[in-house]
Amino acid sequence: xxxxxxxxxxxxxxxxxxxxxxxxxxxxxxxxxxxxxxxxxxxxxxxxxxxxxxxxxxxxxxxxxxxxxxxxxxxxxxxxxxxxxxxxxxxxxxx
Amino acid sequence: xxxxxxxxxxxxxxxxxxxxxxxxxxxxxxxxxxxxxxxxxxxxxxxxxxxxxxxxxxxxxxxxxxxxxxxxxxxxxxxxxxxxxxxxxxxxxxxxxxxxxxxxxxxxxxxxxxxxxxxxxxxxxxxxxxxxxxxxxxxxxxxxxxxxxxxxxxxxxxxxxxxxxxxxxxxxxxxxxxxxxxxxxxxxxxxxxxxxxxxxxxxxxxxxxxxxxxxxxxxxxxxxxxxxxxxxxxxxxxxxxxxxxxxxxxxxxxxxxxxxxxxxxxxxxxxxxxxxxxxxxxxxxxxxxxxxxxxxxxxxxxxxxxxxxxxxxxxxxxxxxxxxxxxxxxxxxxxxxxxxxxxxxxxxxxxxxxxxxxxxxxxxxxxxxxxxxxxxxxxxxxxxxxxxxxxxxxxxxxxxxxxxxxxxxxxxxxxxxxxxxxxxxxxxxxxxxxxxxxxxxxxxxxxxxxxxxxxxxxxxxxxxxxxxxxxxxxxxxxxxxxxxxx
Numbered sequence: 237x238x239x240x241x242x243x244x245x246x247x248x249x250x251x252x253x254x255x256x257x258x259x260x261x262x263x264x265x266x267x268x269x270x271x272x273x274x275x276x277x278x279x280x281x282x283x284x285x286x287x288x289x290x291x292x293x294x295x296x297x298x299x300x301x302x303x304x305x306x307x308x309x310x311x312x313x314x315x316x317x318x319x320x321x322x323x324x325x326x327x328x329x330x331x
Numbered sequence: 332x333x334x335x336x337x338x339x340x341x342x343x344x345x346x347x348x349x350x351x352x353x354x355x356x357x358x359x360x361x362x363x364x365x366x367x368x369x370x371x372x373x374x375x376x377x378x379x380x381x382x383x384x385x386x387x388x389x390x391x392x393x394x395x396x397x398x399x400x401x402x403x404x405x406x407x408x409x410x411x412x413x414x415x416x417x418x419x420x421x422x423x424x425x426x427x428x429x430x431x432x433x434x435x436x437x438x439x440x441x442x443x444x445x446x447x448x449x450x451x452x453x454x455x456x457x458x459x460x461x462x463x464x465x466x467x468x469x470x471x472x473x474x475x476x477x478x479x480x481x482x483x484x485x486x487x488x489x490x491x492x493x494x495x496x497x498x499x500x501x502x503x504x505x506x507x508x509x510x511x512x513x514x515x516x517x518x519x520x521x522x523x524x525x526x527x528x529x530x531x532x533x534x535x536x537x538x539x540x541x542x543x544x545x546x547x548x549x550x551x552x553x554x555x556x557x558x559x560x561x562x563x564x565x566x567x568x569x570x571x572x573x574x575x576x577x578x579x580x581x582x583x584x585x586x587x588x589x590x591x592x593x594x595x596x597x598x599x600x601x602x603x604x605x606x607x608x609x610x611x612x613x614x615x616x617x618x619x620x621x622x623x624x625x626x627x628x629x630x631x632x633x634x635x636x637x638x639x640x641x642x643x644x645x646x647x648x649x650x651x652x653x654x655x656x657x658x659x660x661x662x663x664x665x666x667x668x669x670x671x672x673x674x675x676x677x678x679x680x681x682x683x684x685x686x687x688x689x690x691x692x693x694x695x696x697x698x699x700x701x702x703x704x705x706x707x708x709x710x711x712x713x714x715x716x717x718x719x720x721x722x723x724x725x726x727x728x729x730x731x732x733x734x735x736x737x738x739x740x741x742x743x744x745x746x747x748x749x750x751x752x753x754x755x756x757x758x759x760x761x762x763x764x765x766x767x768x769x770x771x772x773x774x775x776x777x778x779x780x781x782x783x784x785x786x787x788x789x790x791x792x793x794x795x796x797x798x799x800x801x802x803x804x805x806x807x808x809x810x811x812x813x814x815x816x817x
Contacts, residue, residue: 239694243694244690250693251690252670255678266687267694269748270691270752273637274637276634277634280714286710287706287710288713288716291537291538291763292765296567311430315430315658315659316658317657317662326672327666327671329669
């Protein structure tokens with residue numbers, strides 16, 4: 237299964253990963269090989285087979301909509317590369 | 332002291348024959364002396380360990396101790412440990428100091444275990460050799476030119492080298508069992524939902540599970556008892572009582588009445604001949620213990636690896652989207668705009684294997700490809716799961732090789748990602764079906780350990796541990812120590 241350069245570039249953009257020009261061929265090669273492996277799935281007929289998302293086939297547990305988390309804002313902001321006045325700082329988004 | 336099991340150390344600590352602080356110091360000294368070559372640890376937490384050990388000694392004296400009180404352990408660097416760097420083997424989390432303890436960490440600490448540090452791992456748990464770590468590869472104590480397996484390679488090497496008697500690992504496609512096999516120790520991946528994933532950095536949320544790694548099944552039972560159980564903070568954690576895992580291990584016993592199935596698909600081509608012979612000898616030990624060993628079929632076994640390499644990368648691409656350079660972790664210098672911030676922080680923070688998997692995951696989830704890949708993989712997942720269901724109608728446990736080969740050389744499988752992926756050929760299906768699986772030492776080939784994998788039905792960890800324990804009472808592979816680590 238051969239991916240082309242433009243597909244690799246499009247996926248890289250969706251994944252928000254910067255890919256250097258010179259690395260694109262390597263990705264084309266590696267991703268194509270992985271997709272060749274994955275193609276083997278098509279050998280089996282899965283019409284009428286229910287997709288399985290959870291290995292034990294049980295639904296997600298729900299809980300009452302009540303606050304259970306303590307306020308840890310200061311501690312969590314301290315982890316940020318750049319934070320100020322209770323906010324995370326990023327390059328300007330809106331002109 | 333370093334050659335004693337957790338069970339043996341526990342008895343000595345409770346008798347007062349050794350103190351927890353003395354034991355921690357001895358192993359910290361050993362780590363300092365020997366880990367330079369091995370690189371099993373990313374962070375050693377000596378001060379914290381000694382403080383925990385002193386507290387353990389206090390509890391042992393006052394009679395408030397549990398079987399794990401004072402036992403030194405290590406945590407795979409995927410578990411959040413409050414106040415201690417938690418790197419996941421990645422540059423992306425190099426600056427990250429966890430603000431809280433994972434449930435697994437909390438529970439083992441509450442039981443009195445003494446954590447000596449955080450072990451090395453394949454980056455974000457993606458790998459089968461411990462070679463994708465940003466902090467350098469870990470070496471196999473049995474041969475420093477060879478890999479210990481992955482992604483819990485650091486924990487495996489630390490236990491095999493007798494730096495700690497037990498450690499935590501995680502397993503998404505084989506990452507506890509395969510390194511256990513390659514380093515000659517015992518490792519258990521519990522049933523999906525048996526152990527809380529809260530505070531355990533997510534790779535693939537429908538596959539990940541935390542588990543114990545130690546030299547014996549009995550030691551794994553001790554660790555699992557503390558680790559397992561319902562946690563309301565993990566919405567996939569199952570609310571089911573934790574049995575006494577040591578109950579079935581008492582005294583001498585045999586395995587009469589146990590039916591073991593060996594899937595033909597796990598003994599076919601691709602399996603090294605000498606490893607096969609070793610596994611067959613191990614199966615004879617099970618027969619000698621009274622178990623009935625017969626062949627079973629898992630007709631969709633050959634689809635496990637392809638299915639996994641759709642589902643796991645897809646889930647990873649979603650889970651790793653949080654690493655954006657904004658709230659924690661690595662951020663690139665001088666970003667020109669927000670998109671540049673995201674793209675360069677992520678390109679710099681993640682290694683090549685992680686990026687490959689994020690790309691594959693993004694592709695299979697993207698518009699136009701979702702049905703052909705992701706949905707199809709989920710359908711085949713159900714077929715694989717049904718194969719196990721049918722097998723468990725005829726037998727109690729499945730058995731086979733954990734890995735198709737013994738430990739391979741560093742660098743040997745790095746050229747083509749698919750070659751590496753095929754190391755997990757026997758372990759992956761077990762995660763897809765959410766079943767519990769264990770690997771225990773079963774012999775050696777050319778001086779390198781071979782592991783036997785046992786797989787049980789959902790929540791049958793006690794049965795796995797009992798079978799492995801009886802095997803270990805009849806053999807001594809698990810007592811062998813690598814040269815230089817005696």
